[in-house]
Amino acid sequence: MTRPYNFSAGPAMLPEPVLQRAREEMLNWHDSGMCVAEMSHRGKEFMSIAEGAEADLRELLGISDEYRVLFLQGGASSQFAMVPMNLLRGRTSADYINTGSWSKKAIAEARRFCTPAIAASTEDDRFSRAPVQDELKLSPDAAYVHYTPNETIEGVEFPEIPDTGDVPLVADMSSTLLSRPLDVSRFGLIYAGAQKNIGPAGLTIVLVRADLIGETLPGTPAMFDYGIHAKNDSMYNTPPTYAWYLAGLVFAWLKELGGLAAMAEINRRKAAKLYAAIDDSSFYANPVEPRARSWMNVPFTLADPALDGDFLAGAKAAGLLTLKGHRSVGGMRASIYNAMPEAGVEALVEFMREFERTRG
Structure with missing residues (x-):
């Protein structure tokens, strides 16, 4: 499986x-x-x-x-x-x-x-x-x-x-x-x-x-x-x-894994990859001031909210689950805690880029 x-x-x-x-x-x-x-x-x-x-x-x-x-x-x-x-x-x-x-x-x-x-x-x-x-x-x-x-x-x-x-x-x-x-x-x-x-x-x-x-x-x-x-x-x-x-x-x-210092390096890389994908795009946006961006919870919105449902359906089909943002904020939210491997973040970034290419 x-x-x-x-x-x-x-x-x-x-x-x-x-x-x-x-x-x-x-x-x-x-x-x-x-x-x-x-x-x-x-x-x-x-x-x-x-x-x-x-x-x-x-x-x-x-x-x-x-x-x-x-x-x-x-x-x-x-x-x-x-x-x-x-x-x-x-x-x-x-x-x-x-x-x-x-x-x-x-x-x-x-x-x-x-x-x-x-x-x-x-x-x-x-x-x-x-x-x-x-x-x-x-x-x-x-x-x-x-x-x-x-x-x-x-x-x-x-x-x-x-x-x-x-x-x-x-x-x-x-x-x-x-x-x-x-x-x-x-x-x-x-x-x-x-x-x-x-x-x-x-x-x-x-x-x-x-x-x-x-x-x-x-x-x-x-x-x-x-x-x-x-x-x-x-x-x-x-x-x-x-x-x-x-x-x-x-x-x-x-x-x-090597303790919390090693975990911090992994978490820093994961967050950097996801924020880079958002910032390098005109299709996705993150509302948080850069100095205060969370390593653990990354909210982002699509340029056209009408595409939110298609994004979530496509993500689920690609094996990327539970990305819907909190009802008070809307959009998407990717929580990338310790157990989320870098491969998971990379898969999300790849999906985001392909969705933007085909739907943006």
Whole structure:
């Protein structure tokens, strides 16, 4: 079977070697007689999987002992609430940078618990750029500063990490974590839904500095308390065991590739090839300011929107799936996360050029 290239924004494609290994281990993981999905999360077999996955993730990102690594449920959307519930710590306001759809959702949820101050917003520019440091109106009294380094829908990415001084920086890295090296020490907390670069839907990774946990809002449910999850090694309740296992296989795959520096070079090349195809054409266009173009999510439009349907049908016939843009943006969107091979991007570029030649 020849697998098509899946450009879905998430759940996204997984590395083929990971899927092959999962298939090999499906019925009998390491002679245990069990599938991982059948294991007790407190049994020695799964505990070894969990410990190995955390060790590999810490190695990939250079995570120090100052941080707790949590494997949780609820997706990034639950983190929109968990962050203020855990990190306000007696304060009543936090700074938020508004750069797109996911930033707006985080801000809306934060309003349930505090007064989110908008440190910068690019909404008037149709979320087509990332603010520069001088634009940020940060308060030294804020409990934390929240931003979304990569906006999946709009295809906007911060080219640098904002400087927030002594105020903890919080980042929703659902669509960019593990796509390149990262200085985790710059952050108070990082969270990421797994279904883009990490593994299947159902798992959320949280990296939180230990000194920031332990002082939740009154009435915070136990399942929303980082401290409880940290004390229980993410086993306070039954975790998403199979998703955790698959994430561990992805971490091992990344190490085999040469780590995040090697992955970054691949991702840089993929993005450059696709943006070059768009920029060298009068038929395709990308709305994002070049300095803030995402490596992971590339939206583009056709000169004639009436051809969108034909483009998508032709792409599907060519084995290029899930290219329709988000309904709020329109056009097309190619999500080219870690698991998308360069060959997939090259196949898309070839199709785009042929479609322009015959239909442009």
